[in-house]
Amino acid sequence: MKVLVPVKRVVDYNVKVRVKSDGTGVDIANVKMSMNPFDEIAIEEAVRLKEGGTATEVVAVSAGVAGCQETLRTAMAIGADRGILIETDAELQPLAVAKLLKALVDKEQPKLVILGKQAIDDDANQTGQMLAALLGWPQATFASKVVIAGQGEEMRATVTREVDGGLETLEMSLPAIITTDLRLNEPRYATLPNIMKAKKKPLDTVKPEELGVDVAPRLKTLKVAEPAKRQAGVKVADVADLIAKLKNEAKVI
Secondary structure (H helix, E strand, O other), rough: EEEEOOOOEOOOOOOOEEOOOOOEEEOOOOOEEOOOOOOOOOOOOHHHHHHHOOOEEEEEEEOOOOOHHHHHHHHHHHHOOOEEHHHHHHHHOOHHHHHHHHHHHHHHOOOOOEEOOOOOOOOOOOHHHHHHHHOOOOEEEEEEEEEEEEHHOOEEEEEEEOOOOEEEEEEEEEEEEEOOOOHHHHOOOOOOOHHHHOOOOOOOOOOHHHHOOOOOOOOOOOOOOOOOOOOOOOOOOOOHHHHHHHHHHOOOO
């Protein structure tokens, strides 16, 4: 069984992002970039499926600038067998990414696609669902546990997913789409020997035009602004003072 895992290159989660002075977007010049944390979880789960004998090949995919090769090398150091870069300098929005992934799925014919539920840069949480809709495949989002059973055409996935009221368990036939939640697993650290091995693993580069996909943005960002700074809290003398402030200043009662 082949597993396809899309990974995204984002600003590292430890970096405090700054908005450009003209308000057109986030300043990413000379900023540390890394793999989206939810995608690390997806790669880890795919590698565990391979180690358990369920999957035979793990293919990592990324779309974006040439720098995304570093992200793919990281995925291969964790355990992916090969990488595919869809190279473009265009601003990629979720629908365009879903169309690119559909074209690759049609070409690669995986049985399972595992994605992070969202990227930490835009928090869109859309690509997995859009890809499932374009392919007409079943989907399970926010997965916290994945079990694959059966052989060949009888393979089925049992997915425990997190919902507002607790947990929900879904069973679906393959091929399918799964998006990962934080509690699915704890990603391993890439060891130095595996990092060196990853440099020799195959990495193919394709263009969106070769896949027949138009990646032109459909949405226009009008303005990006930092959130307003929070005011310092105040201590109240007693309950009456608290109620007065809630009523007169906060106006919540």
